[in-house]
Amino acid sequence: MADHVRTRHNLPRADIVLAALSVIAYVGAMWMVFGYAPREATMGDVQRIFYFHVASAWVGFFGFFVTFVAGVAYLVRGARRWDILAGASAEIGLTFITMTLVTGMLWARPVWGVYWIWEPRLTISAVQWLLYVAYVMLRGSVMEPERQARFAAVYGIVAFVTVPLSWFAIRWWRTIHPIVISGEGMAITSRMVYTLVASLGAFTLVYVTLVRRRTALEQARDDLAALQFARESGEG
């Protein structure tokens, strides 16, 4: 029986391949950032934070979008796997948004002269970060699993409003945050665009790898809970 557990919870080959690809893509993107992308004329080398900063924000937003979709799917279908996906994606998304905020502050200091300004984009980002920290904490605090899943699904759907708000904040309101991608194209050179695309690809791969492993962890926890229940039933 222990062999059965070992086989079922072994690391799937697809995950090993994905992890290897993620590392290669990440290292490749980093090489492009430092060895291929040109030095920006105004900001100098500090501008190189841009590539992974934007890619990290993209993965954060995408992670919250997946939480939103999985939340809707859970409310419609009621299947546990959607709740697992929503929770895993929110946790990974929050990690990447945290990196975006930290590196954004590190970028702001030499460019704006301060680490933080309460302008629309940054304020919405701070609110968004707090909302998803609360989401992750909430998932661990409600004991009844079905109630927790339903509550988390609704919360994940409502909290997602911060993603389009954050995206449009720099377009709707006067803000210090630069607009790189607009309706008129991208305000950067082609080498910078390629580096950004490579960074986006690498981060997306890392996201997929992490979400797959995080959902596998939750499934293993479910299996353990089922076993504990079987043991307690046997004792009772």
Next chain:
Amino acid sequence: MPIYVTVSYAVFCVVPLGLALSIHLRRRRVVRDMRRLEERLSDRGQET
């Protein structure tokens, strides 16, 4: 390279790696507990 860039890319390397490691370790502990529990359950099945 400016210190801000160095620290930023250190964050970009350490945090995802730390998260992956944390997920891996948490899962390994769950699987170990599960294996132990299944062995105990199968032992009890053989006794009865």
